[in-house]
Amino acid sequence: MSDTSNVKYKKYVLDDKLQYFKPHATKIENSFADEIYSSLNRDEKFISPKFFYDIKGSALFEKICLLPEYYPTRTEVSILKQLQSDLSSYLDDSFRLVELGSGASTKTRLILDVFEKFQRIEYFPIDISEILTESSEILLSEYDNLHITGIIDTYEGGLEFLKNYDTKKNLIIFLGSSFGNFSPKDGATFLKKINSTMKPGDLFLIGLDLVKDTTILESAYNDSAGVTAQFNLNVLSRINDELDADFDLSNFAHHSVYNEESQRIEMYLKSLVPQTAVISKSGVTIPLRKDELIHTEYSHKFQLSHLTLLFEDAGFKVNNTWCDENDHFSLTLLSKK
Secondary structure (H helix, E strand, O other), rough: OOOHHHHHHEEEEEOEEEEEEEEOOOHHHHHHHHHHHHOOOOOOEEOOOOHHOOOHHHHHHHHOOOOOHHHHHHHHHOOOOOOOHHHHHHOOOOEEEEOOOOOOOOOOOHHHHOOOOOOEEEEEEOOOOOOOHHHHHHOOOOOOOEEEEEOOOOHHHHHHHHHHOEEEEEEEEEEHHHHHHHHHHHHHHHHHHHHHHHOOEEEEEEEEOOOOHHHHHHHHOOOOHHHHHHHHHHHHHHHHHHEEEEEHHHHHHHHEEEEEOOOOEEEEEEOOEEEEEEEEEHHHEEOOOOOOOOEEEEEOEHHHHHHHHHHOOEEEEEEEEEEOOOOOEEEEEEEEE
């Protein structure tokens, strides 16, 4: 492993089957405070969706995945079950599994089952949330031949770490249509970033949510139980706790709509009153007007017919695409051209 990885990350070894790497705490705190300063101290305010996923946010997202209105998870799971035998033909014991945004690893098991025939399974989850360590311990109790090296960092940081780690082949998976959170420009850049960290022979499996009826889409992000609202508001709780801020959550509402022209769900926090919030560790005071919106997430939806061009522009070759029977969701297996 390169010296630069050792400098930026602290290594924690829990036992002979579980270790993880984490950037030094000051680096994490500074980058969070700096990013929040930059994104809220402007006319069009936003908070990056990557900050949703502290431990409470990750748990709330797992609840969202079980809601009747939230079709993406169950649809993607159904496709993963179908493609297991197909995927098996692309893999041998020279591969490890790398996952971007592992969360609670529910869908991961369906891929690990494909690896189970090998003598040793190596799994590298990359997640910004500490939930990674908890879910890793549960997985280890379920797979005797599993060895986990977690990377608690951003996707970009984790991929850069992986690039310098060793020469073993990687199957990188990016599930849940998390790719849809990127703007089209940033998404194209991120695909090129993944491609640049891949070795010849590596594979990349990506899940994407497809364009569909507006009613289905809006219901999925405005659930009747209000769990998505809790999830959205929790990002303010996180800023309060970690950056010594004083947001009053009762002064905000969850606001979510589908923008048909841009083919994306847009999620916001709406200020219900004129108010001011102080974020001590970011060194900033944020004034908000009544009905002012803080953008928290875009979730872009994709046309199947456009995907090949998107991937080819980033330097990928499409090996296979799988969809559910309604073409609500897709999974595509890619390799470097």
